[in-house]
Amino acid sequence: METLDEFDDNAPTSVGDLTKPLQRGGLRSQVSQRLAIAIFARRFQPGEKLTVQPLAEQFGVSRTPVREALMELESLGMVDVLPHKGVRVREFGPQEARDLCQVRKILELEAIRCACGTIPREQLLTLQHDLKQVIAAEPSMISSKETRRIDAQLHGTIAFYCQNRRLKEEIARYSTIYKALSDAYYLELQSTERFVRREENLEHLAIIEALLAEDREASQQALAKHLDTWLADYVAERFGESNSA
Template sequence: MKTSQSIHRIGPVASLRAEVEQALSSAIISGELEPGKVVSVPTLAAQFEVSATPVREAMLDLEKRGFVESVRNKGFRITHVGEDDLREIVQVRRWLEVPATRLAAEVFPAEDLPRFRSLADKIKQAATEGRFADYLAADSDFHLAIMRLTGNGRLVRLVAELRSQTRMVGLAELRDTVELEKSANEHHVLLDLLAAGKPDEAEELMHRHIGHILGWWAGRREDQAEIDASA
């Protein structure tokens, strides 16, 4: 079995189960563990260098989230996410995150800009080095921090849940590509717009940025993805 960059030895932590689940979900979301692949608990436990128990528990949690399905006497199969599912996720995320980004541009605190820059730098660095688990974690931290500027905790939780359902199965294939670099750089561009108090431009960029889920991350041209999304 080919080793995924997201699946590696895990040191002593408070919750092995949570750490294993996070690593596996990152590998699935990014496409390092591709849909249809069957993985076994013993093999994964050996790669993580942990006992089988936290891996099995993590896989059961991922099964509840719809990321995997059990295969009798073999392990777990990585599930597919259909086109309709992805379109629905993108649509709802746009309904929530795009207007929230407009509000964030209207209230963006200048004193927080260095903190946001640091998050954007982490995204860009992880993308450059092909560390997709770190990329996804930093990307989530960045976007949820923007949502928190609205002061609406329910919005933050809803967006976090939608992000946990999102698959970017073409991400791992975009290592060292212009598309990955451009997407990573968009976080800095978005910050420029937020800091400058430009809600229209920030709103438009967030709309386009979320659309990468149906475009680059799905291995498709962005223009065709937008046509399909509106169909």
């Protein structure tokens, strides 16, 4: 299945598992992802200094991928590189979460508008089949890993087939921060009964069915509802606030 993003099967399974061994290849992106998850999971506090050598030792890599990862996180607004002061973690509160998700919504609504009618039907049917199996499971048996895999494949497929190279590249650039935000959120909720929302799977199904019908307006509406609901849940759970504008 062709997609822009693939689910990271080597991703941490707990907040305390952020230093599990990295896979060979793509060290910069893996370090970026782990650091971003740690920031969102509050392993690093706003204003805390991040130093290259200790991080390299922690991840078992050379200094180069750590430097590159910090530069990437700076470009995404997650850290500040200050002259003579090093790298500092930036504040991330409810407004920053809303701002980030607004950018994601703008990019992905345009992507799904462009991709609607171009995604191979076989790919959509495979996702639909997998999703229905997850939905049919008993609530206590719903796999968060499978839900997240389908989520990554669905959003990645939409971006892959958007037929706009620059839009695809911009979505890919932001994918590190989106994935980290989602991973940190689920890791924090893993011990609660709301770890996997059944509604999230139903929202994914509505998106797929609209794409199968090649209905651009319905596809955009279903995706917008999904992103808005996720943001509202995140802000409420993480910061104890309602997602009011």
